[in-house]
Amino acid sequence: MTTQDIIKPENLVYAKPSIMNDNTMHYCPGCSHGVVHKLVAEVIEEMGIVDKTIGISPVGCAVFAYNYIDIDWQEAAHGRAPAMATAIKRLLPDHCVFTYQGDGDLAAIGTAETIHACNRGENIAIIFINNAIYGMTGGQMAPTTLEGMKTSTCPYGRDVTLNGYHLPIGNLVAQLEGTRYVTRQSVHTAAAVRKAKAAIKKAFENTLAPEKKGASFVEIVSTCNSGWKMSPKDANDWMVENMFKAYPIGDLKNI
Amino acid sequence: MAKIKGAVEVNTNRCKGCELCVVACPAKVLGMSKQVNAKGYNYACMVNPDACIGCASCGIVCPDGCISVYKVKIEN
Amino acid sequence: MSEEVRLMKGNEALAEAAIRCGCDGYFGYPITPQSEVLETLMKLKPWETTGMVVLQAESEVASINMVYAGAGCGKKVMTSTSSPGFSLMQEGVSYIAGADIPALVVNVMRGGPGLGTIQPSQADYFQTVKGGGHGDYRQITLAPASVQEMADFVGLGFDLAFKYNILTVILADGLIGQMMEKVVLPPFVPRKTNEEIRKECPWASLGKTPDRKRNVITSLELEPEPMERRNIALQAKYAEIEKNEVRYEDIETSDAEYLFVAFGSAARICQKAVEVARAEGIKVGLLRPITLFPFPYEHIKEQLTHVKGILSVEYNAGQMVEDIRLAVEGRIPVEHFGRTGGIVPTPEEVIDALKQKIIKK
Structure with a gap:
């Protein structure tokens, strides 16, 4: 049996979700964003909630998330996505409202909006890409940058006497009464991707729960191979070795 | 006994040559093309098609959604 | 129907009028001399009657971004603040202008600069009519001179906002917000349903239906030509407003x-x-x-x-x-x-x- 005999529609077992359109993504080769975008699209498609899902894209690399998934979107000012999600969810209570944010957006400029949306127990999902660096602006230090890690604004490595410590904001929001589900996942292997997808699905399902139970927060520990100045494969290996120590994978809260 | 046989189809225009699918493939089916696509990337391709088991690991880790995976069961 | 005449503060009249004109959401943060707006709304609990959402945000920055998001859904949403708060809101104000969406902001002005004073002022004229935030934009600015106008301009402000997809600012001074006068409150208008909004605001992000492409509320445009086209369209809109909406x-x-x-x-x-x-x-x-x-x-x-x-x-x-x-x-x-x-x-x-x-x- 030849390859051509196998490649037939009836034998298809995996393809990108149909609501992920054919626009070429602007992300660098090997960027974790693409995988997470695909998971978000798969979950929305499988749940059949295209007509009642509103995504909020951040300022950062994922600013153009709205170009790739065919749902309604709003583009936030830097850090304000959780405030926006709050308003949309309250005005459209039967909708699935999610934010998609990076570490600079969520844990630096938008810390107040993140903490307060979580603390109010908003029935929203927050997808948080933590790659410990500012990607879009060219690889500057993020609040999540590891101690000693080099970036363009800490070229000799993050010095705690100068810049303080990496901010484990997932642990912070897990402490709040207003969150119901806080988990930390990754997308560097097929097995990890499957788990991350299940987490995103659970978060999205939580937003549609009939009673307001609280915010769902899915942190994806990710790579930024361009910003880290590594190949995609080496970036994955570096992440496993270094990032997972500071940001251990697994559920932080699930009630 | 039935044998599983898979095949991978790569959207070569969309592929950015990150090679994560090559790393993810447990059967060492995938490699990189010698040719480049319109954007100048060497794209992923099957270098050992007979070994493919259709597990879809390559597609699952692909950041650009360029991989479709097909699978058939062949009865002996 | 007999008119309902009440004796009220300007800020209270504004809050009552918001509920009556079918407002979908108010997002605010306390600041003197306009805190009665949020206080009145919280006391009246409109979520139990009209379904209007009222929320005390964590900051003016959050409240204007809540308004931006609600406006992006085609909802009638508003906030109120006073001068230092309006400065904080300029980020969201500029985004609302850039995204071409309708909303209402009330600034009950106090003296500045800086923390200034809680006493009345009209020192935010430049900030409001000449910009305030970044970029080339304008906003319709209504200046009430009575408690009656505080009430009437809510409905008018929303009507103008939705006519032009623009932000309307009610620029009141602290005196108008705080003083008590007789006021005839506007009649109740029902809130629009999502189906009505889908029809009247086809650009709104309410969830993508199969009959249309995805709606994206954004002000971002990296290519120079489309960005200039957006700016030209905005200026044309402002020229239209200057032609049609002058009031005195x-x-x-x-x-x-x-x-x-x-x-x-x-x-x-x-x-x-x-x-x-x-x-x-x-x-x-x-x-x-x-x-x-x-x-x-x-x-x-x-x-x-x-x-x-x-x-x-x-x-x-x-x-x-x-x-x-x-x-x-x-x-x-x-x-x-x-x-x-x-x-x-x-x-x-x-x-x-x-x-x-x-x-x-």
Whole structure:
């Protein structure tokens, strides 16, 4: 049996979700964003909630998330996505409202909006890409940058006497009464991707729960191979070795 | 006994040559093309098609959604 | 139906009017002298009657971004604040302008700069009519001069916002927010259903249906040509608004030799000054701009046939006076009289200023 005999529609077992359109993504080769975008699209498609899902894209690399998934979107000012999600969810209570944010957006400029949306127990999902660096602006230090890690604004490595410590904001929001589900996942292997997808699905399902139970927060520990100045494969290996120590994978809260 | 046989189809225009699918493939089916696509990337391709088991690991880790995976069961 | 007359503060009337005009959501943060708006809404619990959402946000930055998001859903949403809070809101204000969406913001002005004073002021004129946030944009600006107008301008503000997909600002001074007057509250209008919004605002992000492409609320455009096209479209919209929406009130202007131009509560001081000055034999009138953007340039120019000088009376160091000078193009004297620090001038002070700065010239 030849390859051509196998490649037939009836034998298809995996393809990108149909609501992920054919626009070429602007992300660098090997960027974790693409995988997470695909998971978000798969979950929305499988749940059949295209007509009642509103995504909020951040300022950062994922600013153009709205170009790739065919749902309604709003583009936030830097850090304000959780405030926006709050308003949309309250005005459209039967909708699935999610934010998609990076570490600079969520844990630096938008810390107040993140903490307060979580603390109010908003029935929203927050997808948080933590790659410990500012990607879009060219690889500057993020609040999540590891101690000693080099970036363009800490070229000799993050010095705690100068810049303080990496901010484990997932642990912070897990402490709040207003969150119901806080988990930390990754997308560097097929097995990890499957788990991350299940987490995103659970978060999205939580937003549609009939009673307001609280915010769902899915942190994806990710790579930024361009910003880290590594190949995609080496970036994955570096992440496993270094990032997972500071940001251990697994559920932080699930009630 | 039935044998599983898979095949991978790569959207070569969309592929950015990150090679994560090559790393993810447990059967060492995938490699990189010698040719480049319109954007100048060497794209992923099957270098050992007979070994493919259709597990879809390559597609699952692909950041650009360029991989479709097909699978058939062949009865002996 | 008999009219419902109430005695209320301006801020309270505004809150009542918001519920009655079918507002979908209010997102605010306490700041003197407008905190009664949020307090009144929380007391009235409109979520139990009309379904209107009311939320105390963590900051003005959050509240304006909540308004931006609600507006992006085609909902009638608003916030209110006072000057330092309005400064914080400029980020969201600029995004609302860039995304071409309708919303309502109320600024009950207090004195500045900085933390300034909680006393009344009109020092945010420049901030509101000349920009405030980044980028080339305008916002419709309504200046109420009574508690009645505080109530009426909510409905009007939303109507204009949705007519042009633009932000309307109700620019009130602390005096209008705090003082009590008789007011006839507007009748109840039901909130729009999502189906109605889908029809009337086809751009709104309410969830993608199979019959249309995805709706994206954004102001981002990296390519220069589309970005310029967006800016040209915005400017065309502003020109249309300048053509259609200029509002003002004339008080004894037809035979006036001199003119006060004043907005908000300063216009009320001037109205009394007109009465007192006319008793003294000074033929003075009052022109009260109701819209500050669009500004009544043409109407002021029309006064040149009979007016010999204009005094702009403002609770600031001289802001609107620049627009009046633009209108008269140097043909007659235009001077400013104002008090700052929260001091409200008396009619006598205003008449003295007219005599010293204009009539003696």
